Amino acid sequence: MKQPLLVAIALTLTACGRLPSLEDRPESHALADTQATALGRAIGPAAREHPGRSGVYPLLDSRAAFAARVLLARAAERSLDLQYYIWKDDLTGRLLLEELYQAADRGVRVRLLLDDNGIAGLDATLAALDAHPNIEVRLFNPFANRRLRWLGYLTDFSRLNRRMHNKSFTADNQATIVGGRNVGDEYFDAAEGLMFVDLDVLAVGPVVREVSADFDRYWGSGSSYPAERLVAPAETGFGVKAETADTVKYAEAVKRSAFVRELLQGRLAFDWAVAHVVSDDPAKGLGDLPRDETLLHQLEQLLGHPREEVDLVSAYFVPALVGTEMFSEWAKRGVKVRVLTNSFEATDVSVVHAGYVKRRKRLLQSGVILYELRALSPPREARGLAGSSGSSAASLHAKTFSADRKNVFIGSFNFDPRSAHLNTEMGIVIESPALAQRIADKFDSGIPSRAYEPRLDSAGEIYWIERRDSSSVRYDVEPGTTLWQRLAVRLLSSLPLEWLL
Secondary structure, rough: OHHHHHHHHHHHHHHHHOOOOOOOOOOOOOOOOOOOOOOHHHHHHHHOOOOOOOOEEEOHHHHHHHHHHHHHHHHHOOOOOOOEEEEEOOHHHHHHHHHHHHHOOOOOOEEEEOOOOOOOOOHHHHHHHHHHOOOEEEEOOOOOOOOOOHHHHOOOEEEEEHOOOOOOEEEOEEEEEEEEEOHHHOOOOOOOOEEOOOOOEEEEOOHHHHHHHHHHOOOOOOEEEHHHHHHOOOOOOOOOOOHHHHHHHHHHHEEEEEEEHHHHOOOOOOEOEEEEEEEEOOOHHHHHOOOHHHHHHHHHHHHOOOOEEEEEEEEOOHHHHHHEEEEEEHOOOOEEEEEEEEEEOOOOHHHHHHHHHHHHHHHHHHHHEEEEEOOOOOHHHHOOOOOOOEEEEEEOEEEEEEEEEEEEEEOOOOOOOOOOOOOEEEEEEEEEEHHHHHHHHHHHHHHHHHEEEEEEOOOOOEEEEEOOHHHEEEEEOOOOOHHHHHHHHHHHHHHOOHHHH
């Protein structure tokens, strides 16, 4: 009696794991003839003055990052290509979807590629968007069962454990935004409770065509499925929500940002530099990519071996054994290696902290300088919703590094095993001493005052320094943790989970 029941369960699980066919999937490519668009005309003169170079502008401020996306969506005349790991159904997520819909109404072709793991609750909305004749939505490595997603992990774990972590927003093949930010309130300083400290770069010039080419190969990959073949048809059209008090307050705050003023006044200062896209082949999403063809290998080829200095910012820093040995070898050769990551109290993924803790002492012993961002609560009037109460803790989410104060990487890649071996990643390598110097300056002055610095005492035990104005405080146990939290981290560090982090 038990055997037929087990067979029935197995058949049910197998059926739940079937993906639709990709046969006759429509083909499309980035538009090449967009020089005559408004963006093309605005960018063209400066680009011609800097042949072979791309204009880059770092988007450090969260509201500026949101404003840049809105302005690109409104400026687009021919196409919008967007690729994201997480897109939330919240204030900023909905506002950006409305901008895409309005662009499509103007005749702009919109292609939206989303990782299927980060779009909870959006199926109906995406179906309504996809119903627009100028919008096509595709889902990367999708779950066949839309309701019981956990069944997919039981039947197809090796595929579904591989996610598309890439982030890009490209308008008319003329301007693009690439970096670490997903789409959601915490990434754009519109949320209570948590604000991510993140980094994107707005780029124009030749590197935009590289981003578009990379988008095309993901769009046409064997992991990208038309949403219409997975989600139920839209029951109603896409509706633009009425403005709320929070929407108005946030929009007003964005308008007041220095970025918007400089852009509208034509004073936005691009750094013109040689820049190149580095990206995993989308075949990595199916486990078909040799390790010597990964983004990490491309970075090694472009940057070589640092000689003097490496400054690295990584929200989820899990160097594993190979990375630990690499950083240690650099430090022993006299390279000044500085790393900023989250402290336990600041991280939003505590299990990842366990992977970092496992390697922390070895890094310190080799001479690597570590900083762990504190869970700060900046004044609400300085960075939150105008007129609202409460405060938000800061959590690091940026992924960037510079080598020898010459080259800078900005993108989605965390220095962890998941980024290296499981997820697909992308970013831009920029040959910009000016931008590298800005990062170094942050490590010299700003970062130490906002982070704990772990050190080793004479007995080889870790203690932490917190700088407060002209004084400092020493902690002999990890700050911001309880005994039970430290025991839990120690237990997690001992488990063979590092390859999943």
